[in-house]
Amino acid sequence: MENKVKLRSEIEDRFKWRVEDIFPSNEAFEEELAKLKEEAPVLLTHKNKIQEKAGLLAYLKDFEVYTRRLEKLYVYASMKSHEDTANNVQQVILSKVAQYAAEYSAMVSWFVPELLSLDDAIIEGYLADEELALYRFYIASIVKEKPHVLSKEKEELLATLSDSLNAPDDIFSIFTNADMTFQDVVDEAGEAHPMTEGSYSMYIQSKDRVLRKNAFLELFGTYGKFKNTLGQTLSSNMKTFNLKAKIRNYAGPIEASLSPNNIPVAVYDNSLETISEGVKSLHRYVDIKKKLLKLDEIHMYDLYVPIIDVPEEKIEFEDGVELALKGLAPLGEEYLEIFQAGIRDGWIDIYENKGKRSGAYSSGTYDTAPYILLNYHKDLRDVSTLVHEMGHSIHSYYSRKYQPYVYGDYTLFVAEVASTTNEKLLINYQIEAEKDPVKKLYLVNQELEQIRTTVFRQLMFAEFEKITHETIQAGTPMTGDDFNALWLDLNRKYFGEGIVLDEEIAIEWARIPHFYSDFYVYQYATGYAAASAFAEAILAEGKSAVDKYLGFLKSGGSNYPVETLKIAGVDMTSKAPLEATLRRFDHLLDLLEEYIG
Template identity: 60%
Template sequence: MEDLKKREEIDSKFKWKVEKVYKNIDDWEKDFQELKNEAPNLKKFSGNLISGEKILEYLKLNENISRKAEKLYVYAHLKSDEDTSNSIYQSLMSKIDIYMAEFAGYTSFFVPEILSLDDGFIEKEIERLDELKPFKFLFDDILKEKPHILSKEMEELLALASDCLDAPSDIHNILTNADMSFGKIKNEDGKEVELTEGNYSSFIRSKNREVRKSAFKQLFGEYKKLQNTLATSLTCSIKNFNFNSKVRKYNSAIEASLKPNNIPVEVYKNAVKVIDNNLDSLHRYVDVKKKLLGLDEIHMYDLYVPVIETPKEKIAFNEGVEIVLEALKPLGDEYLTIFKSGIEDGWIDIYENKGKKGGAYSWGGYDTMPYVLLNYNNELGDVSTLAHEMGHSIHSYYSRKEQSYYYAGYTLFCAEVASTTNESILIHHLIEKEKDEKKKLYLINQELEQIRTTVFRQLMFAEFELYTHESLEKGIPLTAEDYNKAWHDLNVKYFGDKIIIDEEIDVEWSRIPHFYSDFYVYQYATGYAAASAFSNSILNEEEDAVDKYKMFLKAGGSDYPINILKNSGVDMTTDKPLEATIKRFNELLDMLDR
């Protein structure tokens, strides 16, 4: 193996151009000093938002100062991620992080004061002042929460208690990541290695059945030992969500989670219903997998192993770019031009170096490029990651270009749509053009696994969340045994009677950190379904499909996510997007099962 290069040993043409944000630290320090001098001026508006003119003055000043703060924040974090061992940039990041907490205090009065104004006051001022009209959605969004905002004293009390209310999540995090140990197992070479949460995913995909079986039994065996503690922790977390929804006068925790983004509760429940009605597709997949793996009986620890293995190909970065550009041709010349200019202008930090942050992301601010961090390793998965992250970045590019500062950010419900649309179009392209039968089957299995884990699995999680919240809302206590039984029954329902539901899986609920962010996981499935709907219409060359998709990319956060998607031709209040995803799953199954 080649030694990992130091940051300075990497050619500049492979690095992102963060110097376009600030040429050097001196320029950053100068702006930071200006920010510290200017930001306290925002507090002067507290108690003075008495006219449309004053509100407008505040919004303009807040934008100028916030954009400066955002630039400083983005630069420090990007530089820190280049090399986390570089103490200069670590201290820069620490400096801005500490200050941002102080900065939040200068603006925290704004929403409560807007909500305390007389009913109808804001609407009249918007009518009176043309300059306020572009902010109508911003104020509508704030004012709709009025029934759920408490008195100033109560809000302060809840804010003071927020740290305590986060305790279950913190406990779960520390317990599962720091305190739990899973012992040693034998790897493919028969060597004893330590099993961790980090390497479990590679062992569960092992071609050696004994390796994946022992990893599975050992990992969940340890969770089983702590099931009562983990059940108490989860119950407390759910009780906190239920408490918060009651205090804020919502009908339920699910309404409290979805209503701020105007997502009807029915969108969530309907997604679960649609998947429940199509579980025979997942049952068939399990059966096909069992047949292709040549197993007499299939267990839960066999689900992640690829049915087809192909020799790893080396795909250089430039070649990866060409593959993605070729695949994304249906999106049109404008999209491809933006993609190419992103590569040429220095959006991307391509290769790994010593101390560089792992993984991949797309990130930036209103006044910076939408940067992409990669750790490109010349594999097919890296090509898919490139398509995914550039999907995020081009979404951000369009949003910032078309929307004002206040509307440039998009919600979590929409966040994964553009990135997944790119991935979906890429894998369609790779499957269509692949001539080698083995490689084609490998790619088909990749897409099937993506739908299984992102749509079926996440909606199984969503169904479990409904059960837990509704039980506790009704005052029904839940023990580890109750959680285990519910999880076991869901696995039986989702995977069918052709698979052995090993008892170890019953405690899997205790391993999933997302359950500490209530009603979060369903958005993976809805995001994937929306992306499938977009990619289908684009690849089928439906009328105005690309223009409608670009409308979505350009909308940013200028409306509620359901409306943004509906205006672009994807109605998430209907069954159609999810059913299109299941249709694709069945098509892929037909290709695999021949």
């Protein structure tokens, strides 16, 4: 009965997160929520008073007090609900605080418009005032977007239209998740398998080539039938984003997406230029994969199949921690001590239990531990997940320890850097330490696939977004056929002439939900590139690079993300970080070729 999923009550307390450190009981939670509801409306009394310094300071201090209290309530309710999603008591508690959070958000929504309505002279005075020094960057980061904020009436109109403007995303989601269905697909033995978006990701990695080909043809053949509808949906989404960028006085859609975090458009353009210069490495990978899979010709449906299988060894959690500590040793004693303290002090909810939320995440607030939810199944990838989530949590730990509350969090642009740096250090250690050539090859291919899917693939997506948005911005409409033609061209560019470019792949753009979160995907690649640059420097330079890296972790949100990284030695406006990733990719290809002989 080893595989039976335990009830939560059957799991030892030492393997659970210590959520009782936030609130000892639901009763204590309810008491605090009632008090907050009673006391927080004081925030409304600051309206129309922030044109005076005393009024602004009073609001900012009260806002911090009540927001911190709300965050603790929300994190407690959320974590408790994830322990057992079938526990209705905890679901009700979460819905209570979620409902109040919406009310709270509405209660403080007056602040930014009112701050932006102040005369420039008042704002300049605030930015120069020593008594407001703590809030200088916070205020500056809000007011720098002033040229792109509309009048109160226009902002209200846009807000009113938000549901309608989000319609393309809603239509895409409903259509692809609820209405689109697939036929069963057969394997080489003639056995039928149910086909869904979820099962496709399994079939495309299958050693059974007939199954993966049939899954590929069924998935993209079905999408292809709706090319015109899905083309119109995506085109409408892009037109909406372009319209909002124009209304808000941005030079273009990419600037509209990057400007709020002060990320230069050059970061986006440099990424595309650098990857274009490095695509020959991906062509080389395709050629090597073809040889290792012993194929006469390699097709698009062969890209995801593992080139080697190794027996899955079970790694107990304590052994996984030991492996993680060895991999992260280059980060120094202090980092390892924090890692071990997190295990010891109840940061982590380790094992699966009946009803527990799936997956993994890092959570917590400024006033709690940086908690981690895991579902540890003793696989090697679970160790990678552990170091990934610990990367997030130790980033949060350092940010909250060294920054005041107002800068205690960090932006999405850098959110994956610390987690991925940990993963890079771990797999580098595993590859270097592994003596068995077959296991070593397995690890090498794992990292190659990470780079292929997180860097090359996401930047191909980013290039597609740039071309399509700029075409629409120039007034040229785009149809499903136009998207198809462009997608085929990009696949030819990225994968080279050595692969059979199956025409069905032309419709792949139609199943990418991230295209409805405009200019989001490039951040996967930039985060990975920054992590590659950090890992390379840490391994080559030791303490001096580690000190810079820890400085990055400690800086939280006290500066714009590109500046934060630059101070730590990683300049995302240059090509260097992505070039470090491509160097690593080439080194791993060399190891593969050595194996082939």
